[in-house]
Amino acid sequence: MKAQRIARAVGLAGLLFVAVTAVKAQDTSAVQRGNTKFQRTCAPCHGPGPGNDGEAMLPGTAALQLKYKGTVPPLLEARTGLTADVLKGFVRRGSWSMPPFRKTELSDAEINDIAAYLATLPQAAAK
Numbered sequence: 001m002k003a004q005r006i007a008r009a010v011g012l013a014g015l016l017f018v019a020v021t022a023v024k025a026q027d028t029s030a031v032q033r034g035n036t037k038f039q040r041t042c043a044p045c046h047g048p049g050p051g052n053d054g055e056a057m058l059p060g061t062a063a064l065q066l067k068y069k070g071t072v073p074p075l076l077e078a079r080t081g082l083t084a085d086v087l088k089g090f091v092r093r094g095s096w097s098m099p100p101f102r103k104t105e106l107s108d109a110e111i112n113d114i115a116a117y118l119a120t121l122p123q124a125a126a127k
């Protein structure tokens with residue numbers, strides 16, 4: 001009787017462990033996919049500028065510097081609050097010189113991954 005109860009408890013703990021690691025693995029891969037996607041698709045315009053004076057040389061970064069005049073960081077990777085919904089609003093419609101992305105170019109799932117990546121950055125976590 002006692003052995004059976006112990007076996008059941010061990011089995012349950014094992015199941016729980018598997019479930020928790022599965023969820024963690026999924027989160028990590030979403031963040032990794034989002035990071036890769038962001039670097040390939042967004043960073044060519046939204047990366048940090050190459051200038052030594054810190055002046056952005058990239059169209060997205062430069063345009064956001066002009067738009068917000070420093071009240072909001074020009075780098076998307078330094079921003080907070082860029083949730084999947086916010087990203088979709090800009091990414092699907094485009095914004096001035098930013099082209100819109102169709103679902104065949106960038107799926108909703110991929111935008112969710114990018115949002116998951118942006119949410120893990122230290123700046124986002126600190127605020």
Ligand code: HEC
Binds near residue numbers: 038046060063067
């Ligand atoms: C061809 C260059 C280019 C690419 C590629 C690009 N962007 Fe942009 N993006 C811009 C520009 C330029 C702006 C500023 C537009 C403006 O002045 O309103 C912008 C603005 C934005 C904004 C609005 C921020 C704000 O507060 O106004 C978001 C969000 C954004 N981009 C996300 C993305 C994401 C996510 C990707 C990758 C899927 C991406 N962009 C790819 C050029 C680009």
